[in-house]
Amino acid sequence: MKPQTSVARNxxxxxxxxxxxxxxxxxxxxxxxxxxxxxxxxxxxxxxxxIKKEGGSFIIALKGFPIPPQQ
Structure with a gap:
């Protein structure tokens, strides 16, 4: 089963x-x-x-790793 993809506008x-x-x-x-x-x-x-290109947009996929610090 493919994970659900959220959409970001920026x-x-x-x-x-x-x-x-x-x-x-x-x-x-x-x-x-x-x-x-x-x-x-x-x-x-x-x-x-x-990061992969799918259709006309990019998708960032996360695995199990620590979240980068907030900037």
Whole structure:
């Protein structure tokens, strides 16, 4: 069974959902620019999250790992 995917409309909302501990996947539902993409990759992928492109948007998937500190 595939985990439920939440939808974020901006970077702050995506981080809030991911830090909540209840969400395992977040669809980035906005036009993500290159600077923003690399910021997301730096903040989340360095700690074990995976980013994939599905259709026309990116999805961040979390596994069992500590949540990065809030900035």
């Amino acid at each position: 970077y702050a909302e995506a981080c809030e959902l991911l830090r909540s501990g209840y969400v395992k996947q977040v669809r980035l539902n906005w036009n993500v620019g290159s600077d923003e993409f690399f910021r997301i990759a730096s903040d989340w992928c360095d700690t074990g999250a995976k």
